[in-house]
Amino acid sequence: MNSAPTSLAARQLALACALIALGGVLLGLQIDGNGDLVGTGFTSLGVGAVVALGALIFAAWKEPQLPRDPLTTLSALSGFFGLAFLVSGVLAPGGGWMFFEVLVLLFVLSRAATRREPLTRPAIALLAVMLLFRLWISYQGSQHRWQLMSLDVPVLSSLPFEFLAPIQSVQLGEFTPRELGFPPAGLDFAPSLALWAAGFALCVTGLAWRTHASIEHENDRIHDTIHELPPALAQLVERVLPEQQWVELGLHGLSERRLRKRLEELLVSRIAARRELERALQSPDLLASTNPGGFPGEIYRALTAGAEGPERNA
Amino acid sequence: MGATVALLIVALGVRAIPGQRPLAPQDRPKEERELREPMQLLGRSASLRVAELDALVSDSRRDTWLTTRRRVFELQGCPKLGDWLDGPEGQAFERTLGELRRGSREEALAALTLTTELARRTEWTQGILRKNPAAERLSRLVADWLRAWSDRAATDSLLSEPAIAATALYARATQVAGKRVIGRDESLDAAATAFLAQQLRDAQGQATALARTIRAAHPAALTGLDERDNPLAGLDALAERLFPGLDGECK
Numbered sequence: 123m124n125s126a127p128t129s130l131a132a133r134q135l136a137l138a139c140a141l142i143a144l145g146g147v148l149l150g151l152q153i154d155g156n157g158d159l160v161g162t163g164f165t166s167l168g169v170g171a172v173v174a175l176g177a178l179i180f181a182a183w184k185e186p187q188l189p190r191d192p193l194t195t196l197s198a199l200s201g202f203f204g205l206a207f208l209v210s211g212v213l214a215p216g217g218g219w220m221f222f223e224v225l226v227l228l229f230v231l232s233r234a235a236t237r238r239e240p241l242t243r244p245a246i247a248l249l250a251v252m253l254l255f256r257l258w259i260s261y262q263g264s265q266h267r268w269q270l271m272s273l274d275v276p277v278l279s280s281l282p283f284e285f286l287a288p289i290q291s292v293q294l295g296e297f298t299p300r301e302l303g304f305p306p307a308g309l310d311f312a313p314s315l316a317l318w319a320a321g322f323a324l325c326v327t328g329l330a331w332r333t334h335a336s337i338e339h340e341n342d343r344i345h346d347t348i349h350e351l352p353p354a355l356a357q358l359v360e361r362v363l364p365e366q367q368w369v370e371l372g373l374h375g376l377s378e379r380r381l382r383k384r385l386e387e388l389l390v391s392r393i394a395a396r397r398e399l400e401r402a403l404q405s406p407d408l409l410a411s412t413n414p415g416g417f418p419g420e421i422y423r424a425l426t427a428g429a430e431g432p433e434r435n436a
Numbered sequence: 437m438g439a440t441v442a443l444l445i446v447a448l449g450v451r452a453i454p455g456q457r458p459l460a461p462q463d464r465p466k467e468e469r470e471l472r473e474p475m476q477l478l479g480r481s482a483s484l485r486v487a488e489l490d491a492l493v494s495d496s497r498r499d500t501w502l503t504t505r506r507r508v509f510e511l512q513g514c515p516k517l518g519d520w521l522d523g524p525e526g527q528a529f530e531r532t533l534g535e536l537r538r539g540s541r542e543e544a545l546a547a548l549t550l551t552t553e554l555a556r557r558t559e560w561t562q563g564i565l566r567k568n569p570a571a572e573r574l575s576r577l578v579a580d581w582l583r584a585w586s587d588r589a590a591t592d593s594l595l596s597e598p599a600i601a602a603t604a605l606y607a608r609a610t611q612v613a614g615k616r617v618i619g620r621d622e623s624l625d626a627a628a629t630a631f632l633a634q635q636l637r638d639a640q641g642q643a644t645a646l647a648r649t650i651r652a653a654h655p656a657a658l659t660g661l662d663e664r665d666n667p668l669a670g671l672d673a674l675a676e677r678l679f680p681g682l683d684g685e686c687k
Contacts, residue, residue: 140440146447154455155648161453196437203444264642266651266659290665305455308648312640 131338132193138335139196141328142204148321149211153313154305162210163303169224170210174202176228181235187375197336201329205231205240208325211318212252214259216301223252241329253322257315263302264311270295340374341365347381359385362392458652461596474545475597478552478679483509486549492542497535501546504532508553514686517558517570529554533577537584541595544585548598551577552605552679560684562615571613571684572624578606579631586635590645600650601678603635604657607671612684620666629667636661650674 150167154160178201189195209227214220226248234242241249262270273292302309345365349356363385368374376384413419466472471492476485486505493501507525520526529550536547551574560570582602589595589602610628614621636647636658643651650657657674661667681687 136437136440139437140443143440143443143447147443147450150447150451151453155643156456156458158456159450159453160455161451164451167448167451192437196440199444200440203447207447265662267662306457307455308643308651311642 131335131342134335135193135197135332135339138328138332139200141324141331142200142207143328145321145324145326145328146203146207148317148324149207150321151317152305153310153317155307155310157310158307160305165303166210166213166215167206168210169213169220170206170208171202173209173224173227173231174205177205177231177235177240178202180232181240188377190377193339194336197332197339201240201332204325204329204332208249208322208329211322211325212249212256214252214256215303217297219255219259219295219297227252240333241326246326249322249326253318257318259297260302260309260314261311263297263304264309268297269293337369337374341368344368344373344381344385347378348385359389362396363388458648460652461591461593461649464593466593470594471542471545474594475601475678477545477549478598478601480556482549482553486553489542489546489549492540493536493546494539494543497532497539497543500528500532500535501543504529504550505546508550508557511554511557514557514559517554517560517684518573520554520558521573530577533580537581541585541588541592544581544589545595545598548581548602551581552601555605555609555682555684557686559686560609560612562612562684569613571609574684575606575609575613575628578602578609582606582635586646587644590649596649597653599646600653600674603632603646603650604671604675604678605682606632607668608675608679608682609684611668611672625667629661632661632668632671 150162151159152162189198209231213223213227230245230248231240234240234245259270262268271294273294275290275292345360348359348363351359363371371384371388373381373384413422462474471477471488476482477489486509489505490498490502508529511520521530533547533550536543536550554577555574558570560574562571582599585595586599586603589599592599607628610624614624614628636644636650638644647658654674657670660670675682
């Protein structure tokens with residue numbers, strides 16, 4: 123009964139990691155003017171790795187989790203590299219834009235990582251906007267236009283005098299060919315766009331799926347540990363500690379020994395709390411404590427203890 | 437899982453794939469009988485080598501080629517280009533150009549050689565009233581050649597440099613044709629820019645082989661093509677470098 127769901131979660135986790143790796147391959151390539159595949163270089167990947175490392179350090183600060191087997195090791199590596207690929211894929215290729223983007227991403231991804239979710243929806247939206255920005259810059263560069271946009275100055279731009287040319291338009295967000303890091307033969311924008319967009323989608327999908335599959339995989343492991351107990355006892359433990367609460371109870375990511383100790387502690391404290399509650403519920407003092415007193419209180423007491431009253435008086 | 441690890445390693449490794457600087461078509465290995473230094477046939481001293489083309493023109497066109505070549509290379513007195521083209525020799529010249537454009541790549545080079553030499557030996561300036569259509573006629577002759585050959589020529593070891601030169605000459609002729617007493621003929625500039633956009637950009641707005649060849653050899657030549665003011669200035673400056681003094685004055 124347990125083996126099928128366990129293997130399914132493990133397969134999902136492995137597939138999610140494969141998606142991330144495939145996305146990383148696509149984000150690391152571009153097509154140059156010769157029609158050849160050219161790498162995007164290690165500079166942007168290095169910056170992406172720094173951002174990913176920062177975000178993951180924030181996440182691991184409170185609850186450090188260490189991989190326990192090859193699959194969770196691969197998952198941890200894929201999580202780190204996936205974030206690094208994604209960030210390096212959306213960053214502006216260089217200059218002041220990139221520095222600003224790094225700061226924003228570090229802040230947003232660190233906040234997302236502290237919620238045990240490397241990519242929240244706002245973080246994905248931000249990354250998508252940055253990807254669009256990068257694609258726009260690359261498109262402009264592929265057209266040999268070295269600015270974000272050019273705005274005509276009203277009136278001045280309509281005058282047919284060549285000497286006014288320098289002040290007839292305003293260039294917004296200028297950059298240089300060197301900042302873009304294009305291949306020596308230039309960039310073939312359309313296929314490169316397809317590669318980067320597909321790589322981005324694969325990495326985001328892989329990371330989201332990996333988060334989900336990791337939870338399932340951990341749940342399977344905890345489930346297996348609990349089911350080492352006799353079946354009736356295991357069912358009782360799972361009723362006291364329902365699966366939906368395992369993440370909040372801090373059961374995920376623990377080593378086997380600490381998991382068992384934690385289960386024991388939780389079970390002891392929950393059973394003790396239940397017993398205490400049951401004792402309190404059975405005690406007559408509990409109802410007395412809610413009695414408002416006076417005439418209504420006497421009637422209330424007579425009704426709740428009515429069976430014993432007349433006999434006691436008699 | 438092994439495949440995923442391999443993919444992760446590949447994802448890191450592909451980033452190191454270096455880009456190759458494009459090898460200019462004229463630098464590729466040439467065939468044994470291929471013409472060397474074809475730009476010399478478009479230069480001032482083209483007359484020294486133009487006879488080399490005689491053997492490369494097909495038999496069916498050789499007679500008309502020889503006749504036209506002699507007429508153009510022996511042209512004296514700086515006639516006005518428009519007047520000469522309207523005469524019987526000019527009409528025969530245009531017919532020969534058409535024939536050569538439809539022929540082999542050597543014949544395409546021969547056509548461009550004739551056009552360039554004609555531009556050197558005739559006057560096609562605007563004149564006082566700036567209404568001389570000769571420069572426009574010259575630009576149309578070059579445009580016809582570009583329309584037929586720009587795609588193939590850009591990657592051809594024989595024709596890549598002449599194709600760059602033809603594009604520059606087209607821009608020079610259009611610049612001269614568009615001059616007005618005040619400002620420029622914007623409709624002519626717009627038509628030229630639209631024509632060049634067809635030759636230099638594909639359907640997706642990306643650079644064609646010709647544009648890449650021009651950029652690789654002359655990085656600044658196409659920079660201003662998208663600007664509203666004087667979009668042909670970069671190519672015109674290139675024309676000045678490739679054809680010094682070729683401005684329609686027939687000095």
